[in-house]
Amino acid sequence: MLGYILRRLAGFLPVLFVIVSLSFFMMRLAPGGPFDQERALPDQVRANIEARYHLDEPLWRQYLRYLGEVAQGDLGPSFRYPDRSVNELLGLGFPVSLTLGLCALAVALALGGTAGILAGLRRNSVLDYLTMSVALGGVSVPNFVLGPILMLVFALGLHWLPVAGWGTWRHLILPAVTLGTFYAAYVARLTRAGMLEVIGQDFIRTARAKGLREAVVVLRHALPGAILPVITYLGPASAAILTGSVVVETIFSIPGIGRYFVGGALNRDYTMVLGTVVFYSVLLLFFNLIVDILYAYLDPRVQVR
Amino acid sequence: MQRSIPASSTIELPVAARIGARGRSPLEAAWHRLLANRVARGGLVIIVVFTLMAALSPVFLPYNPNVDSDLIARLKPPNWSHPFGTDALGRDILMRILHGARVSLGLGVGSVLLAAAVGTLLGLLAGYVGRRTDLCLMFCMDILLAFPATLLAIAIVAMIGPGLRNSLIAISVVSIPFYARITRGEVLALKEREFVTAARGLGGSARRILLWHIFPNTLPPLTVQTTLAVAFAILEAAALGFLGLGAQPPIPEWGAMLADSYKFFTSGAWWAFFFPGAAIMLSVLGFNLVGDALRDALDPRLRT
Numbered sequence: 001m002l003g004y005i006l007r008r009l010a011g012f013l014p015v016l017f018v019i020v021s022l023s024f025f026m027m028r029l030a031p032g033g034p035f036d037q038e039r040a041l042p043d044q045v046r047a048n049i050e051a052r053y054h055l056d057e058p059l060w061r062q063y064l065r066y067l068g069e070v071a072q073g074d075l076g077p078s079f080r081y082p083d084r085s086v087n088e089l090l091g092l093g094f095p096v097s098l099t100l101g102l103c104a105l106a107v108a109l110a111l112g113g114t115a116g117i118l119a120g121l122r123r124n125s126v127l128d129y130l131t132m133s134v135a136l137g138g139v140s141v142p143n144f145v146l147g148p149i150l151m152l153v154f155a156l157g158l159h160w161l162p163v164a165g166w167g168t169w170r171h172l173i174l175p176a177v178t179l180g181t182f183y184a185a186y187v188a189r190l191t192r193a194g195m196l197e198v199i200g201q202d203f204i205r206t207a208r209a210k211g212l213r214e215a216v217v218v219l220r221h222a223l224p225g226a227i228l229p230v231i232t233y234l235g236p237a238s239a240a241i242l243t244g245s246v247v248v249e250t251i252f253s254i255p256g257i258g259r260y261f262v263g264g265a266l267n268r269d270y271t272m273v274l275g276t277v278v279f280y281s282v283l284l285l286f287f288n289l290i291v292d293i294l295y296a297y298l299d300p301r302v303q304v305r
Numbered sequence: 306m307q308r309s310i311p312a313s314s315t316i317e318l319p320v321a322a323r324i325g326a327r328g329r330s331p332l333e334a335a336w337h338r339l340l341a342n343r344v345a346r347g348g349l350v351i352i353v354v355f356t357l358m359a360a361l362s363p364v365f366l367p368y369n370p371n372v373d374s375d376l377i378a379r380l381k382p383p384n385w386s387h388p389f390g391t392d393a394l395g396r397d398i399l400m401r402i403l404h405g406a407r408v409s410l411g412l413g414v415g416s417v418l419l420a421a422a423v424g425t426l427l428g429l430l431a432g433y434v435g436r437r438t439d440l441c442l443m444f445c446m447d448i449l450l451a452f453p454a455t456l457l458a459i460a461i462v463a464m465i466g467p468g469l470r471n472s473l474i475a476i477s478v479v480s481i482p483f484y485a486r487i488t489r490g491e492v493l494a495l496k497e498r499e500f501v502t503a504a505r506g507l508g509g510s511a512r513r514i515l516l517w518h519i520f521p522n523t524l525p526p527l528t529v530q531t532t533l534a535v536a537f538a539i540l541e542a543a544a545l546g547f548l549g550l551g552a553q554p555p556i557p558e559w560g561a562m563l564a565d566s567y568k569f570f571t572s573g574a575w576w577a578f579f580f581p582g583a584a585i586m587l588s589v590l591g592f593n594l595v596g597d598a599l600r601d602a603l604d605p606r607l608r609t
Contacts, residue, residue, distance in 0.1 A: 026465070027463070136594070144543070144544060145563065149582075242453075246455060246459065276460075280456060
C-alpha cells in the first residue's frame with residue numbers, strides 16, 4: 001500500500017509540470033495583459049510596473065522563473081491586489097470555500113441519500129415518482145437560478161436567514177443548499193439505482209427471513225452495498241463542489257477562492273489565475289488518490305496495484 | 306448448473322421477442338421505444354419548441370440589441386405590450402429571450418458538436434492505433450478530466466479572454482475527453498469482434514475499417530452522451546455568461562440576462578430574472594429528459 005501511494009505521488013510531478021506549463025503559455029500567448037486599461041499608462045510608469053513583475057523579460061526566462069518559484073511553493077504576487085501575494089489570497093479564501101463545500105456535500109449526501117433510499121424501497125410508488133421528478137428538476141436547475149430564489153423566499157420574504165455575506169452559521173445555510181441541490185439530485189438517483197439492485201438479492205431475503213427488523217435490513221444489510229456507486233461518485237463530486245462554489249460565492253458575496261478566481265479571470269491577473277489552477281490541481285490529485293485508497297478499503301474486491 | 310430464478314425478477318424476453326417479430330431494425334426499435342415513453346415525448350416537444358424559437362425569431366421578429374433600450378419603460382412588470390415585462394434598460398424581455406434561444410442553444414449545441422467531432426476522432430485514433438498514440442492521447446485526456454468542468458472552463462476563458470466565441474471553445478474543450486474516452490472504449494471492444502477481423506481479412510484498409518465498420522457501431526453510446534452533453538453545455542454557457550465571462554452585453558444571452566437582473570430580482574422585479582431563468586431550466590430539462598430516455602431506448606438492458 002505504501003509503495004502504491006509513493007508511486008502515485010511520484011506520478012503527480014509530470015502531471016503538474018504539464019499543467020503548469022500549458023496554463024502558463026496559454027495565458028501568455030493570448031492577447032491583452034493585466035495592465036491594459038482604457039486609459040493608457042504613461043510609458044515610464046508602464047515600464048516600471050513591467051520591470052517590477054519581470055514582465056519585460058523574454059518569455060522563456062519568465063517561464064523558468066515561474067517554474068522555480070512554484071517548485072518552492074511561491075505562487076507570486078497578485079497583479080490585481082498589489083500588496084497581497086497569491087499565497088495570502090488563497091490562504092484567506094480556502095478555509096471559507098472549504099467550509100462551504102463541506103456543508104454543501106453534507107446537504108447533498110443527507111438529502112440525496114435519504115430520498116434515494118426511500119424511492120428505492122417503494123419502487124413505482126407515488127413517493128418514488130415524486131422524488132425522482134424532483135431529482136430530475138434538481139439536475140436541471142442551475143444554481144445561479146436557485147440561489148436568488150432561495151434568497152428571495154427565506155431571506156427577504158420570511159426573514160429567517162441573512163441575505164448574503166459570511167460570518168455565522170446562519171450565513172452558511174442558503175449557499176450550502178444552493179450548491180448541494182444539484183449533487184443531492186444526482187446522489188438520489190444513484191442511491192435509488194443501487195438500492196434496487198441490492199434489495200432483490202438473496203442475502204436481503206435471508207436477512208428478512210431471519211426476522212430482522214426492516215430498519216436493520218435496510219440500513220445494515222442493504223445500504224453498504226447500495227452506496228458503492230455513490231462513493232465512486234463522491235471523488236469527482238467533492239472536487240466539483242469545492243470548485244463549483246465559484247458561482248455561489250458570487251451570488252452570496254462570500255469571500256472564498258472562487259471570487260478571487262473570477263476576479264482574476266476578468267482582470268487578466270495572470271498569477272492569480274495560474275496560482276488557483278496550480279493549487280486546485282494539487283488538491284484534486286490528492287483527492288483522487290484518497291478516493292482510490294478509500295475505495296480499495298471499502299470494497300475488498302478492488303486491489304490497488 | 307441449475308439456477309433458480311428469484312421470484313422478484315421479471316422476465317424481459319417476451320418484449321424482445323415481440324419487437325423482433327415485427328422485423329424492425331434496431332434503430333427503428335429504439336426510436337419506437339423512445340416515442341412510447343411519455344417523458345421522452347415531453348422532452349422532445351420542449352427541444353422542438355426551443356429550436357423553432359431559435360430558428361424562426363430572427364426571420365419573423367428582427368431585433369437589434371443595440372437600439373432596444375427605452376429608459377422611460379425601465380423594469381415594467383408584464384403587460385400587454387411587454388408580455389414578460391422589461392429589464393433595467395427598458396428592453397423587452399420576451400424579445401430578448403426569443404433571440405437568446407439562438408445564442409444559448411447555439412452555444413450549447415455548437416460546443417457539443419465541436420467537442421464530439423474532435424473527441425470522437427481522438428478516441429478512434431487512440432483505440433485503433435493503440436500503443437504510444439493511445440498512451441499520449443489518454444494522458445492528455447486524463448489531465449483534462451482531472452479538472453472539474455466549471456473550473457476548467459473558467460480557467461480557459463481566463464487564458465483566452467471572455468466572449469461568445471471563446472466561451473464556446475472553453476465549453477467544448479471541457480467536453481472533449483468524455484467523447485475520447487467513450488469512443489476509445491467502444492473501439493477497443495469492437496476491434497476484436499469477428500466482423501472487423503472479416504473486413505480485415507477481405508483486405509479492407511485501416512481507414513475503411515475504422516470509418517465504415519467501427520465508427521457506426523460507436524454511435525449509440527455517443528448519441529446518449531451528446532444529448533446529455535448539450536444540457537450540460539447550456540448550463541455551463543449560462544454560468545459563464547452569468548459570471549460575465551461569456552457573451553458580452555448587449556448580446557441577449559440567457560445567463561448574461563440573469564446577471565443583469567438578479568440585483569433587481571431581490572427588490573421586487575422578479576420578471577426580469579424569472580423568465581430567462583425559466584428558459585434555461587426548461588431547455589436543460591428537455592435535453593436531460595430525452596437523454597435519459599434515449600439511454601433506456603438504446604440499451605434496454607439498463608432499464609430500471
